[in-house]
Amino acid sequence: MTLVVRSASLALMSMVLLGPTAAGADDAATGVVVPDSGDRAGLLALVDLIVRRLSLADEVAAAKLADGRPIADPVRERRLLDAVAALAARSGTAPEAGVRFFRAQIEAGKMVQRGLHARWRAHPELRPRRHPDLAGEVRPRLDRLTPPLLRLLGETEPVRASDGRCWSGLAAARLAVEARTGLDRLHRDALDAALAPLCDPAQADRVT
Template identity: 30%
Template sequence: MLSSCLPRPSRLGFAALALLSLLTACTSTRHPPEALAPLLGDIEQRLALATPVALSKWDSGQPVEDRPRERQVIDRAAERAREWQVDPAWARQLFADQIEASKISQHASLDAWKRQGQAPQTPRLNLATQIRPALDDLQERMLQDMAHFAPYRADGACRQWLADRQRQVQGDASYLQAWHQATASLCAR
């Protein structure tokens, strides 16, 4: 009986409602989702660990590249991704990007120290007992954050969110290059 009191929607009314829904959906994606901030924070923390890694490699004379360790990190990320319902291929790519970003930063630091003839006189962290466990913990957090961010990867505004964030990033050219590499696969292509 109440339904007989309500006006029947016209085609124009449906069109207006559809347009309003579409505009609401478009404007809601202008701002990055809350799920992006923790993932970017983890990426930036991981990048910050590149300096202690570089210091360890400076002291030990080890090369920046460690293919067996890189494969281990990437394989473990893909394996653990399934548990977080994250696409293992995306996990492989994102962690490969993290490793490449770290190498960019490490090479930049090592090159600067070579030019200066010395590395900074700062306390050193042990690569095996301190840095790698920290990286492993970050990997687990990143997988969790990837699971939360995954629904937004294909959003048309995703690349803009990263561009907006990159404008806020502080650092020299090598850090910005590393940051760009580390975030290269956050958005779906």
């Protein structure tokens, strides 16, 4: 995933900065299938929401460090995945696709938490001074993101299933969001994990 994003970065950044080109046009220099503006809009919204969810992992990490809680919470994770499966079924998204996607979001969030805990233990001066209420404040905000994430997962299914368009569209969306949010290396690596289920890995060679 990371290699795909970086190999096409110059061409895709031009797409982001210069605006839409012809729908489905091939970039002769890179072999990237340029997604149409509708594709970009849906994937951009999805990546943006994924990054918003990842940013809440910082607050989860701060709360757990203050309370001495472990990062992994199998009971909470199982409850979330069961809820996702039920909600996906009601919304017309395949439950297994929703569960696979949210399992990746959980693992990405734990990557951020582990990285931050290691950083804060090595550099106590960097520890956050504010310790948010995990159950009363942070988790409700996480839970409010679940329905729109599932909705966007379903809405982007046609482009994500389309040969070549998923990888190029996702790379363009990622570059746009990263340029706006300035993610550090830890959060970029976690974003790799969060985005991993969205495209068919077999398509990767078509856009490198």
